Amino acid sequence: MKTFKIGGVHPEENKFSAGKTIITTPLPKQAIIPVAAYLGAPSVPIVAKGDMVKVGQLIGQSGGFISSNVHSSVSGKVAKIEDSLDASGYKRSSIFIDVDGDEWLENIDRSPELVRECHLSPEEIIKKIADAGIVGLGGATFPAHVKLSPPPGKTAEVLIINAVECEPYLTCDHELMLEKPNEILVGVTILMKALKINRAIIGIENNKKDAIELFKKQIKSLNIQGVEIVDLKVQYPQGGEKQLIDAAIGRQVPSGALPIEVGAVVMNVATTFAVYEAVQKNKPLIDRVVTITGKSVKTPGNFLVRLGTPLANVVEQAGRMPEDTGKIVAGGPMMGRAVVSLDIPTAKGSAGVLFMTEKEAHRMQIRNCIRCAKCVNGCPMGLNPTELMNFTEYEVWDKAEKCAITDCIECGSCSYICPAYRPLLDYIRLGKGKVMTIIRGRNK
């Protein structure tokens, strides 16, 4: 079985919500749609207070190439445009919409039929994806159309679909694969057409055997050419772009380079589904599957949520918030962020809400480094986390840069594996930001 070659850890999987059918959550009373809930330049609101909007209507125009459109996920009246707390922990400009009914734009095809044929040219497909405001739904929320437009001189050879879902607890992608395999496969063919290639690999971790079987069967029954399923050994962080490329096709992306350098384009499986909906059904990115989970959650499950729905509304569907909750994490336990309130809206990157019990939530007391090098063995990028932490603590930026601190993918394997509970990633993330600022200043 294939996996990536350097580092990696194996946290407890705890996929409690696996196999739970996706439930559509009711509409909220008010949707809060942040204008910048993704990577890149914030979008510019094009509606004003008092405007009536429909589901799927463009409300935020993308503010540059690496930026994305924002659409209304509900129908109703724009109540206000104001700063609101989101998963980043800070207040950012958001559009508040008072929900009234559920009126969709006419051109959106809401029928469940599978539309296989796509007669659009690659450029038209990419434009449609950009217009639909699709960003990477795995968590990094990088605008999808940017990935599909390789820089001049570079060509894509293979499309890799990231169906790894290596984060413990989360099952939203897994469930989506079980329920919408045909749509996802058509999405893959559309992406292949957009990239002008005829080879795609779907990487699935071995703990999702049912999905692997189903996809193999559907590829045969739909008679799709050039798509191959790769069965991957369970290992964190296999869902990292560079790790997945290594695992799937055995190529290593050089330090500081993008996957296109080795001819690969990686797309998340949920993004692929969104691409299908956007291109074949004219439906912009207005909803996503969110996993609500945790050891003490009564009914963990997967929910189809309109973007902008406050997380509290989604949590209600999984039973009340457990009483012994010590920490609420937006996203998975490894890369998610703790949130201070459940009033924050579901954003394009919200893959899950994890409730940690009081006992699990606390950090252990930080002890001295015992030089066991577990973090060095665990780092999937081949870095030396303990050294990078020290460089950051003592602000030795030149050495941190030399030791490739900017290669860190912030997977958290080092902090997870450290027997002295040192906050390695906290420091490295800080140092990475500092060094990147220094590099940017130098290149100006």
Next chain:
Amino acid sequence: MSVILTAIVVLSVVGAGCAGILYLIGQKFKVEEDPRIQQVQDVLPSANCGGCGYPGCAGFAVACIKADSLDGLNCPPGGADVMQKVAAILGRTATATTKKIAVLRCNGSCEERPHTNQYEGATSCAIASALYGGETGCTFGCLGLGDCVLTCTFDAIHINPATMLPEVDEEKCTACNACVKKCPKMILELRKQGPKSRRIYVSCANKDKGGVAKKSCSVACIGCGKCVKACTFEAITMANNLAYIDDEKCRLCRKCAPECPTNAIVELNFPPRKEKEVTEVTKVKEVTETENS
């Protein structure tokens, strides 16, 4: 005997020869250094704090000598005394600089600003602020993890355990700007120390709307604009729901502070107010307290 003599003679000759060569090399490759650099460096405080904007005291000394005049050159820890000495060495005149001091623009102690969550991560303001807004409802205020304390070379900032806010020691602070640069929330500011250390400033950095700010912190500036109206010198400006007192224009008349409904304007080192004023202020306070209860 002759062995010893030979040894002494040979060593002496070799030694003298080497000394001669070294002397010649020394003469040939002599580096002419301005003797004033050392003199200037001797009067500088040798703290190497970087407050002047140059890499350490030696760098500052060189800059002083190279510059045509001492305009814009200032040693914050040394102050006017040191600059006078430097001017005397270089035969120039030192420009007068006003003494400044670091001021924390946040007054949200644990009582005033109740915690809404608990932070357990690494003890560093920079890390905490990269993760989220902070332990209270206010995302602008002090995190209290002490990055400023660590960065201060003069031992002038300490966290007060009662309020969990840093306090600046007026005697020790040299206005070197290190803490101002370090604070990730950018709430430390260098302000004029003022006569007898008297200062008035808005001790808040919250840019939220009044109601939101007040909800998260009882001493937050709510942007009501009363102080702006009260100020007769146009020293107070209001931007993003936050008042700011310009220390260049402020004449320390104290008219603004009693106007502030949330006591966000702090007066330092002033004598107590006159009887009449005090009663008025306390009356206002009593009224608001009864309203709240």
